[in-house]
Amino acid sequence: MEHKFDSDIKENKEYTETNKKKVGRLCFVAAFTSPTFSGRVASELLLATRALELPVSASDRKTYLHTKDFYYAPYITKVLERPDSGRFRLWVSLLNDLPEKIEKGKMLVVTAFDPFSYDKKRVVALKNAVKVWVPSEAHLKACLKEGLAAEKIEVFPVPVNTRKFHPRVVCPDNLKPQEGVFRFILSASPINRKGIEEVLYAYIKEFKPNEKVELLIKLTHYPNLKKNLAFEIQDLKKKTGALNKMFAKVRIITEIMPDKEYAGLLASSDAYIYAGKTLSSSITVKEAMACALPVITHQNAAEVFGLQNEYAYIVPAETKMAKPETIYSQSSEMAVLEIDKQELAKAMRSAFNNPAKNSKMGLKAQRFIKTLPDWKDFASKISTVVKNR
The missing domain is CATH 3.40.50.2000 (Glycogen Phosphorylase B;)
Incomplete structure (x- = not known):
């Protein structure tokens, strides 16, 4: 199904704030050109949204492992060509690579960090996020310890695409x-x-x-x-x-x-x-x-x-x-x-x-x-x- 928002992009039309809110467009912010947590998780999540009624855009951030000729799926290339705007921004990044100040009411965060040794100020900054997903109970405990509200945090272990990763894949x-x-x-x-x-x-x-x-x-x-x-x-x-x-x-x-x-x-x-x-x-x-x-x-x-x-x-x-x-x-x-x-x-x-x-x-x-x-x-x-x- 093609959303009106997507078809309008093809026609290079401008959008009003009303239209954006109506479709609830989500902008993924991640290091797509990097073989790291940020790039791998964001790419898989973005590909998974194709089956959902959710208009998306994406913004590629250049980080330590930015690779100019990095390979990613054609769909991700297509999404990266869209205007990188949206009602919400989903940041997919390790804690140390997130912005130090998180805009209240606008950001969703998928993050990970060392739950035994971390920058407390950066964890506290997550309080302003609409929702935060972390990969383990240990991460959840660290967030609660720093005063984040329990309803804002959810544990979701990092999945694996088992269609890609399985023991029958042939090695070059x-x-x-x-x-x-x-x-x-x-x-x-x-x-x-x-x-x-x-x-x-x-x-x-x-x-x-x-x-x-x-x-x-x-x-x-x-x-x-x-x-x-x-x-x-x-x-x-x-x-x-x-x-x-x-x-x-x-x-x-x-x-x-x-x-x-x-x-x-x-x-x-x-x-x-x-x-x-x-x-x-x-x-x-x-x-x-x-x-x-x-x-x-x-x-x-x-x-x-x-x-x-x-x-x-x-x-x-x-x-x-x-x-x-x-x-x-x-x-x-x-x-x-x-x-x-x-x-x-x-x-x-x-x-x-x-x-x-x-x-x-x-x-x-x-x-x-x-x-x-x-x-x-x-x-x-x-x-x-x-x-x-």
Whole structure:
């Protein structure tokens, strides 16, 4: 069904405030050209609105991982060409990337942050939002602790598009592991808070060069040394370049790829590792689980993401203080989590030594993902709020 608002756009007509209110147009504000929480969640939600009676527009924000030639669906391209106006604006972003001042009565927010270590002022600023969706009970408790009204906040775990992410997706030939090789995979940007260095340490200490094993790190990019960003791992390329000469195989992929290829990369792997020093959403973890991968992670992530021992290897982590600006741009000294590297190595060895058990855990992970609400359910929640205002 075509809304009058959409047909008027094609004719380049102007709109009165009365028309906008009548149709309740919603403008998505997100980093669509970024393979992050903001871009991935906003894209899936926007695609899910196609089946709803909800006129939409979109505004693309350029953030840290803005990619000029980023691939997204043709429908999103079409929506981004519309005027980025609307009665309400739906911000989809991590807490630190939201505007510091939130306009009262105009904004809906889908956000995530570390529920154990966060900027209190930014959480308090959410009071002005019409509605806030967070991914876990831990996030909800943090919001309530800072005085947000319970009726304004709703927990909606980040869904997974299981039509895209499943174990039958074919991996591109040039990205497949060698036959008989056990592949660990993690997906991250090259920043300190992702725990990449801890994973590398555990892996090269545990596995020998002659073992049929591979650690695949799907990076968004290598650090830009000219920018010298304190929160990036500046010498990551140098470190990983030297590894394969002396240690078990490490493979780095830095290209931005369509979801189908990334899903194939996951489906070709045997276990997913999440060692984040800060927590936010669980989107990469759940996409891996949808592809039938068990997760190796620490206890805090398991608690927030709702992971159980039947499909996750859960290891300890300890709290440490990070220096200013090493976690986020302009971040102050803050508490972060560091996974126990020795226990991480043991968990990786356990997965490697017990492939049959590991596969069963992966199937249980996939079954768990299938029990969760999907993107259409989430979009319907948002649509209901907009239509009832």
